[in-house]
Amino acid sequence: MQTVKIPVSIDxxxxxxxxxxxxGVVPGQTLKRLAExxxxxxxxxAVSLECGVDLQGIVYLKGKAVTELTLLCQRCMTLxxxxxxxxxxxxxxxxxxxxxxxxxxxxxxxxxxxxxxRLHRMIEDxxxxxxxxxxxxxxxxxxxxxxxxxxxxxxxxxxxxxNPFAVLEKLKSK
Numbered sequence: 469m470q471t472v473k474i475p476v477s478i479d480x481x482x483x484x485x486x487x488x489x490x491x492g493v494v495p496g497q498t499l500k501r502l503a504e505x506x507x508x509x510x511x512x513x514a515v516s517l518e519c520g521v522d523l524q525g526i527v528y529l530k531g532k533a534v535t536e537l538t539l540l541c542q543r544c545m546t547l548x549x550x551x552x553x554x555x556x557x558x559x560x561x562x563x564x565x566x567x568x569x570x571x572x573x574x575x576x577x578x579x580x581x582x583x584x585x586r587l588h589r590m591i592e593d594x595x596x597x598x599x600x601x602x603x604x605x606x607x608x609x610x611x612x613x614x615x616x617x618x619x620x621x622x623x624x625x626x627x628x629x630x631n632p633f634a635v636l637e638k639l640k641s642k
Contacts, residue, residue, distance in 0.1 A: 474515050474591075477584040480560045483519035484527040490517040496535065499592045505599050507547050508538035515591060528574060530557045533591045539603035544611040550603070554594040560585060 472492040494513040496503070503509050517531035534553040541548050559574040561567045567576045579585055604610065 474517065474587055476588050477580070477586045478519070479583060480519065480527055480529060480579065480585050481583070483529075484521050486519070488519045490515065490519075490531075494533075494588055494591055498588060499595070502537075502592050502595055502599075505596060506537050507540040510538070510595075511536045513591060513595065515587075517587070524571075526559050526571070526574065528557060528559050529577070529585065529590075531555070533595060535595060537595075537599065539599070541605045541610060542602050543604045546605075546611060548603075548605050548609070552595055552598045554598050556590075556594050558585075558590065 474490055474492045474494050478488075492515060494515055496510045496512045499510060499513070513533050513535040515531060515533045517529060519527075519529055521527055532553065532555045534551065536549050537552050538547055538549050540546070557574055558577040559570055560579050561570060561576040562579065570576055577585060577590060
């Protein structure tokens with residue numbers, strides 16, 4: 469199968485009534501915000517997207533996106549590569565009432581001023597949510613592994629300090 473570029477934006481109503489299916493790639497160099505979260509450029513994103521209308525008449529965009537990200541391990545401070553895969557199911561909404569009536573199976577997405585959805589931005593947003601807050605290797609692969617790290621030195625317990633509430637004990641016994 470030939471890999472094709474996913475369009476930057478689509479008209480969700482037209483795509484859903486035509487039951488369009490897209491399978492292709494989003495070039496990694498176009499995802500600037502995602503690249504800022506990574507320690508390097510992300511690879512091209514493999515995307516499969518299905519557009520349709522469900523039995524209730526709700527327009528939906530359902531799909532999956534997979535890419536490899538280069539991240540900086542926060543435990544050992546070395547680069548590592550990890551796979552980021554997301555599944556999504558959106559429905560275009562124009563008003564708050566439409567959002568409130570939307571079933572839980574769908575996430576709302578806003579259309580732009582001409583009624584289109586920017587697919588590249590939507591896919592980039594989903595992948596940004598998949599980036600871990602604190603990226604680390606698996607413990608077995610990490611250079612520090614299971615070694616505990618401590619910053620500074622922990623002092624030994626000094627002589628026992630007097631209890632500050634001992635004065636209250638004296639008052640209580642009177």
